[in-house]
Amino acid sequence: MSSLPAPSPPVTLETQPFWDAAAAGRLVLPRCDACTTVIWYPRAFCPACGSTAVCWIDAAGTGTVYSCTVVRKGQGAYREAAPYVVAYVELDEGPRMMTNVVGCDPDAVSIGMRVEVTFDATDKGTALPRFRPVGS
Amino acid sequence: MSIRGTAFVAGAFEHPRREIPDRTIPQIHGEVAMGALADAGLTLADVDGYFCAGDAPGLGGMSMAEYLGLHVRHIDATETGGSSYVVHVGHAAQAIAAGKCSVALITLAGNPRSGGFEGGGRAFASAPEGGFETVWGPTIVANYALAAQRHMYEFGTTSAQLAEIKVAAAAHAQHNPNAMLPRPVTIEEVLESPMVADPLHRLDCCVITDGGGALVVVSPEVARDLDRSCVKVLGAGEAVKHTDNGRVDLTYTGAVWSGPRAFEEAGVTPGDIDYASIYDSFTITVLETIEDLGFCEKGKGGAFVADGGLQSPNGRLPFNTDGGGLCNNHPANRGGMTKVIEAVRQLRDEAHPAVQVPDCQLAVAHGTGGSLATRMGSATLVLGREDA
Numbered sequence A: 001m002s003s004l005p006a007p008s009p010p011v012t013l014e015t016q017p018f019w020d021a022a023a024a025g026r027l028v029l030p031r032c033d034a035c036t037t038v039i040w041y042p043r044a045f046c047p048a049c050g051s052t053a054v055c056w057i058d059a060a061g062t063g064t065v066y067s068c069t070v071v072r073k074g075q076g077a078y079r080e081a082a083p084y085v086v087a088y089v090e091l092d093e094g095p096r097m098m099t100n101v102v103g104c105d106p107d108a109v110s111i112g113m114r115v116e117v118t119f120d121a122t123d124k125g126t127a128l129p130r131f132r133p134v135g136s
Numbered sequence B: 001m002s003i004r005g006t007a008f009v010a011g012a013f014e015h016p017r018r019e020i021p022d023r024t025i026p027q028i029h030g031e032v033a034m035g036a037l038a039d040a041g042l043t044l045a046d047v048d049g050y051f052c053a054g055d056a057p058g059l060g061g062m063s064m065a066e067y068l069g070l071h072v073r074h075i076d077a078t079e080t081g082g083s084s085y086v087v088h089v090g091h092a093a094q095a096i097a098a099g100k101c102s103v104a105l106i107t108l109a110g111n112p113r114s115g116g117f118e119g120g121g122r123a124f125a126s127a128p129e130g131g132f133e134t135v136w137g138p139t140i141v142a143n144y145a146l147a148a149q150r151h152m153y154e155f156g157t158t159s160a161q162l163a164e165i166k167v168a169a170a171a172h173a174q175h176n177p178n179a180m181l182p183r184p185v186t187i188e189e190v191l192e193s194p195m196v197a198d199p200l201h202r203l204d205c206c207v208i209t210d211g212g213g214a215l216v217v218v219s220p221e222v223a224r225d226l227d228r229s230c231v232k233v234l235g236a237g238e239a240v241k242h243t244d245n246g247r248v249d250l251t252y253t254g255a256v257w258s259g260p261r262a263f264e265e266a267g268v269t270p271g272d273i274d275y276a277s278i279y280d281s282f283t284i285t286v287l288e289t290i291e292d293l294g295f296c297e298k299g300k301g302g303a304f305v306a307d308g309g310l311q312s313p314n315g316r317l318p319f320n321t322d323g324g325g326l327c328n329n330h331p332a333n334r335g336g337m338t339k340v341i342e343a344v345r346q347l348r349d350e351a352h353p354a355v356q357v358p359d360c361q362l363a364v365a366h367g368t369g370g371s372l373a374t375r376m377g378s379a380t381l382v383l384g385r386e387d388a
């Protein structure tokens, strides 16, 4: 658990499996049955081929920081949370997902850092996948 | 079909105020519409095509046509964020070339300074990507900061180089009596201003202003009968760039596609351009765009903007001579309109004498909408003098 706010996400028919898995502490990714493309953000449609036959796979839960910033002035649910890190993490399966990097000094996060998934429970029964430095 | 030379910008008007608590948004649309029509020497009754974007309240084009008393045979409410109005000029030229209208009015108005920030919250709530970004607290500045960090990582771009962009804009703004921030600044002042989202400081960010602007685009036949010097539309390009199934590359913008389309249609190259209005929501927006439009090699933008590279009249590429969004005006959080307006001023020799590019023959106006590199509309216009 990190000390960051964990606002509950909008859950839709298309994204319910992702958030159900997150609640159980698993990071899953949609993959196209027709062309095997791993899809991000989660949707019931393959933007590579147009297929709607999409299944869910377990992600390794590890990745590399593609870009990161320390937000010094937050808004909304994060109004009191600064400083905190917003990053794109390139998952080992390919997609670059927006997330937070937690579990270390915000100024210590850098591009190229290896990170692993961790989950913060929301107050609505699901959990947000965040990342922390590998081995921290 | 090419639109080269099929339409002219006959009227341009920028609202002179930057804080307008005493007007409604439709009122501001009305003021700028009348201002641009008066500039062209035309009236509301002459307008047969109307263009507006997401800032138009109510039912958008329908509500505003009613408010303004327009009777049009062509309407276009293309919404690509701050780049919409640059897109509209190209679309107006297409519509005029196809005979769908002959006097097109484009308006923009908003009051985020006095009326509270309008970030399009409702639209974001139902966006398919919404739940996979907003929950992690990315502010608007953070989105642009992520692009800047990656650009720095790949190409060695520095904060001092980004600061040069603000310094150039501020140097121009000191000659604009209406500018929100008319004071010149130094690189050190930019670097010492508070960090908002690393590496972007407060002075890397544009102003938040009330206001608006309008343009009148007309057919060659209408232009011929006007007393006002008109500006020729030579080429237009547009593009949408998105995260591309999560394989987003933050180091370039949609300008890599919109730019070549516009230059090809105009039959010119970036090296031919005398003046450029470049969308400047943040300093990094300018840096990536300059590279993507081909004014310099990818990754060399930092060196290009250094040492006064963007300052008029002697820089490598005089830009945003009104002070841009960084210092002058960013009405309704949408800067595309003022980009076209200042390019029109330059081509009419009506920019402030201190920043007027001598013998300005060819100009670019480039708009950026949405979020840099991740979900954005890019639009490029090439404009020339009436006899171009």
Ligand SMILES: [Zn+2]
Pocket: A032, A033, A034, A035, A036, A037, A046, A047, A048, A049, A050, A051
């Ligand atoms: Zn597929």
